[in-house]
Amino acid sequence: MFIGVIGGGRCSKKVAILAEGVGRELAEHGATLVCGGLGGVMEAACRGAREAGGRTIGILPGNRAEDANAYVDTPIVTGIGEMRNVIIIKSVEVVIAIDGQYGTLSEIGHALARGIPVVGLDTWELSQRGKLKDSIILAKDAKDAVEKALAAVSV
Amino acid sequence: MFIGVIGGGRCSKKVAILAEGVGRELAEHGATLVCGGLGGVMEAACRGAREAGGRTIGILPGNRAEDANAYVDTPIVTGIGEMRNVIIIKSVEVVIAIDGQYGTLSEIGHALARGIPVVGLDTWELSQRGKLKDSIILAKDAKDAVEKALAAVSV
Amino acid sequence: MFIGVIGGGRCSKKVAILAEGVGRELAEHGATLVCGGLGGVMEAACRGAREAGGRTIGILPGNRAEDANAYVDTPIVTGIGEMRNVIIIKSVEVVIAIDGQYGTLSEIGHALARGIPVVGLDTWELSQRGKLKDSIILAKDAKDAVEKALAAVSV
């Protein structure tokens, strides 16, 4: 099973620990982690996955495989910049969004538009006309996020 | 000047009137409207622009120029699906988001990630950790939206 | 009618004169020129078109509208690098290939794969198993190229 992890290319130490935990949990459940292949949340999640013996695919925005973080075992070089976010979304069954800025927001939008479940850890909240949308499945920690992601897919 | 208009491929009558007004105002200010080229908000905005003598570019998701609504004078056929939203964002100086669902949300995310100002008419509200972000410039009607868009660019 | 002009980002003086002539002829026939928007053949063709009062669309590979040559009136900013060649092909009814290197070859391949007629001016010749393919319509000068392009579309 392919599961996406999305989040910023830079992140705090605290968020990195969260992302690493998500990577580790994914690996322990036998899931392949798909992400954008760069630093921050992506790197921390890949490190967690690899250290637990898991597989990691990095869908890179630029033109060089060398841009991938050291924990990506399968770098895919797209050269299409931030549009590569859409390839991540299309290649997975569920996405875990961790923290993140506007790039992560656009990725959440693409996932929800496509009907891919999004599990959120300390990420965006979305409202329309003053009313909070419950479209993101909230998780409280890494273990909870991966359990909710697996549950969302098995529905 | 190229200004983007984003919003759903289907919309209510009320939203269509709003979008048509935005298109008309853009034409009257001499701006070229860039949108996704399909129905709903896109079609209404193009109709407003064309009826006021303006120019309209449609960046189409599919493989056929014939998919463009009748008010697009310059159809660009991308074949890259929803990723074409990013081309709209990159080709304009400011974006007006009208209503919209998750596709519009992803487009707002792309614009803000790139530093393109977003003027919102009855669209998404974004929060993080319970705190509303003020990254979208709120407008109250079509005239106000176009004035705020022009002001955001001239800064 | 949208007609594509493809060729190298650098070219000899002789090829530039050919491209400028193609641009001029397109404008005189009321066609809109669509190209990659950069230098060399693209710039020369756009200059010819604009000086004859025609319209020019540049589908740019990078992230900046400023990369367009001075004769592009409608820059589309894709950020997808050489993949933007496919958008050129999809947006036109016929393509005129002038000189060019491997990028032009890939564009010819995309056009023929899609069933878009290709008129060639001093460009690639294609063979399989020692047998020349006649898939490119050969032209002898700018005027001939544009006439053959228009004829290919009106079929």
Added chain:
Amino acid sequence: MFIGVIGGGRCSKKVAILAEGVGRELAEHGATLVCGGLGGVMEAACRGAREAGGRTIGILPGNRAEDANAYVDTPIVTGIGEMRNVIIIKSVEVVIAIDGQYGTLSEIGHALARGIPVVGLDTWELSQRGKLKDSIILAKDAKDAVEKALAAVSV
């Protein structure tokens, strides 16, 4: 090492045997096969690779992982149609072109434009002004093709 295999989505029995041999040889040399993930040459090459214990990545043009042939172990879902050919080229160190039509020609063009070596098995011949270009490394059978591909990379 990632090596690309390109060729038509349909092919003769004879070409399929050739492609299967290329896949097998790649696996035996420990290379990961990257292809477009569909039928014909792609499917035959993936089958050869998997039956010899190798790894196979399919960069799919459409929106569904289910479109991948049965021998792809890592499907990447792009939704960008034939542009996905460029992602294949960017993700590999060398490409083996087998037979193929205009789509394969465009892929050869992209590879050569990027400086990626192309090994050809019964594929296109390229000329300019009546002079054959020697830019494609000719191979006589599957074993020869893989040996030449590996040699081209180790330069």
